[in-house]
Amino acid sequence: MRFLKYILLVLTVSSPLLLAGCEDSVSPILESDRRFTLWGTLDMNRTEQFVRVIPIRPILNRTSRSEVNVDVKSIDLDTGETIQWEDSVVTFSDGNIGHVFHAHLRIRPTHTYRIEVRSPDSELVTSAETTIPRLPSAEVFEEVVTKAISPIGFNITGSQELVWHDVDSLPYEIEQWYRFLEFGDLGFLDFRMPYVAPNQFSESQHSLSFRLDLKRDRDTLNAHLALSQLRLVGLGMTITILDEGFVPPGGEFDPEILVQPGTLSNVENGFGLIGSIGSFSIEWVIKDSSATTLRYVPLSGASSGLSGPGKRIASLRDRPWSEER
């Protein structure tokens, strides 16, 4: 039939497409050089370091395997010191199993450490580098405490300046504390609170300045403690500094954003984050007279030995970072 030629025409036109479309399945998992996800922080305040190693898997469900055959090591890129890390299989509270590698490693400020994870059956190395924050210094200046008579009674004010030097970024956390000795020498009592007063960070001078409000602190403490039963030993501040690669996009640790692969990640051939962290503290005393004015019970004999405001009374440099800290 002559109409067959039309059918043949249609089939002729469509046959290349038919051949092109023979594939009927697809793999939703992409080939990739990314093998492992690494999570961990190298902490200046610890001598044992920990890194979680998670093999990237092609299925959603977690593997029940209790072994992961990888070689994990750290290299101090400044000294070349290499340390082999050991695996420990952890069963978490939700019943899942994970691999946390650990090593005895005392990290040094400003040194860069490279963590390498290698599978024995592959040349590919998953790695991350982190540079440890440098050691800051701090200066505390003598407190200024005043007491004046006003129509409604005594008006007490108290302030103290504190400056941290060699700080390269805003601290992750700033914490203040007041240390007391309970009457009868029953022991020390530390009252810790987040620092809420404004600070001034100078990126150019790498300094961080605080002006402590001693009167407000005293009111806060009075609301929580029976101050008449305690003697003020001293004051302190701790700042926690993260390395420069540990700054989240937008300045906020938002899990909805950070969960996206590659966001806040320094891992090559993998995902995750190896950061480093350091916590630094300074503590000092205020004069008995100031403590008394602020209605604390002073620890007798406390005096800066200096007179006049603006004088340095304590410095972290006076007590350099040591292996024993």
Added chain:
Amino acid sequence: MSKSTYPSSDESGTNRRLLKATLLILTLFGASFHAHAQNGMLRGYVTDASDAEPLQGVNVILTAADGSFQGASTDFEGLYVITPITPGRYVVRAQYIGYRTFTDTLDIAAEITSLNMSLEFETLDLEEVIVVGEREGAGAAGVIAGLQTVRPQDIDLIPAPDVSGDLVNYLTTLPGVVSVGDQGGQFFVRGGEPTQNLVLIDGILLFQPFHLVGFYSAFPSSIINVVEVYAGGFGAKFGGRLSSVISVATRNGNKRRFEGDISVAPFVSAVRLEGPIIPGRVSFLLSGRMSVIDQGIEKLISEPVPYAFSDQFGKIHANLTSNSQLSFTGIQTYDRGTIDPLAAEEGNDQSDQIIWRNQAFGVRYLLLPTALPVQAEILLSNSRVENTFGKETNPARTSKASQFSFATNLTHFMGSADLRWGIYLNAIELQSRLGGAFQNISDEEEFVTEVGGYFETELGTSSNFRFQPGIRIASFPSVGVSFVEPRVRLIYEIGIHRFSAAGGMYHQEVIGLADRRDAGDVFTAWTNSPKGEVPEALHAIVGYQIRMGSALRFAMEGYYKKLSNLSIAEWTAFPRFTTKFQSADGTVIGYDARLEITAGPFYGFLNYGYSEVEYVAGDASIQFWFGSSDIAFSPPHDRRHQVNAVGTLRFEGFHFSIRWQYGSGLPFSEALGFDEFILMDGPTDMFEESGLTRVLYGEPYRGRLPDYHRLDVSLDKTFSLVSGTKLTLQAGLTNAYNRKNLFYVDLFTLRQLNQLPLIPSFGLKFEF
């Protein structure tokens, strides 16, 4: 990205200028009307004498004593209007293929003359003749600036696993129309989303008219008079949707005698009944279909097809007088299914199910005022949709939308130009209870009021060049938003060539949200658009058509759509089934080519479509994730290449039809794998944090599913039985070479769900 559609001072100025232009045009047309008042007008309806159904495409020719003539063809209502006519004596003839020509002599004065005509069927050997009235935009290659007209006989050409046709099977042959396949009921037109299609039945809105099984919609061909499908560039009469218009005009029901049919096929059983209530004046038409999947197709293919659907349609039509009509139309649909192979295989009937119901009812009054050259239409309707997802007895998510509408449409016939205008009022109620599925969409009840109007003219209705400018004004007092939307369509014909173009601006205040990251999630939440981010589209279409003799017709169209303020699902690496919505802009660019062949008993067409859809999302989080302020990607309905080849042949009383369809692979998001995410927000104890499982997605929608192709064939024959009854037997193969077309990949389980396999189908229809 365009973020605001609230009128700024500049926009207000533009709106004022547009309003002034509208008033000026109205004034000019008023003057034009007076000029035509010295001439006569002939108008009326042409119907089929056997059932009083309107006949469209009838040529009505008026011949003067000097041999000069003028004419018009009837529209889908059977209405013709000839004006201006110099008063005098004329011979009027109404001609239509397959019908005896109506002839009469008339004295026409300088006034409106009404003449309704009934054409009698002319007995021909229909075995070898396909009766097709010529209608603008009809036929596979008959597209004009995005407008495709579909007739029931077009639908019945397409092989389907059913002895009766369904509109959706024809629509999916159109280039630029993407369906996700045999399942899901999702229907994308030239890059637009399913909820951006305006679907009307006799002017009544139907929110979600496509059934979960992709071979069926709410529109069996047996209830259809004609369908106008605007793939874009639609005129000012239509609004409220961004992408396309599918306007279904239904049949009226036989006013002379009772008739009907009953059919059985592997997917559905159907019944239709129609007849006179008052012979010659009032008729009814009832149609109902119900799926029989568990008794039919599941047994045939020995696979679970966990869907059920049904639809019911009813219409009463009355010729109140010779120049006025009243009709009542009601429709409802029901869909229930589980697009989850695991649940289906386990036969767990308490698994999560998607259910949607449509209900719509409307009254339409059509009037040709005796003394005015005007056709007036008054429409009153109420439409409602309800979506649920979850356990049938206690769904986790529900979304309801209802719309009450009142509209008046007027057409002024003025010879070389028609003027159409209308006003409308919509009261919309939206309710959602989403169970946190769409995190930044709150569960609430919203009321939206819309008032507006439109005005458009058609200049040069009797010449080779037709220009149809229009403007639509929509205002939402309840949310303080107004739009002015210019529209234009034009057609130029010269010899065998026809050039066309269309364009316009469109807004959609009420939107449907769906999580398109998962092809198996077809739950749609209807809501008001986010404040200040009303979705907007600009369309541009150019087309060319050539008729090469009586056997061949070829058409080509290019199109462009610019989309703004779309709401799309946000990406997250958490493997969860909830999402936030983010704003995106988009562009659609494409072209299609259609070749239509008519040669004796053979009819066929070959359609090819190329389309590129690109969305650009620019939320703040994009910067963090991908390192740039925005990211461009192809949404999951971006089908680049499409081919549809259809051939039908009538021989020895048989009707054979074959269809091959091809679609290049749809985008999907690939992953590198899975791991655990630990929120490193400072010193973290690695022995305490188990971590949250996450998906390591690549960039969104960079992967492509395999190409889709399928061959369907069917053969049917109708036997005449006693007393005018008929029996049609049909046999067919859907997916004849059993192609394993991939529906979707479940990334979390790596399971791949295929479309339906080879389906042998047998159907029979008894007509009485």
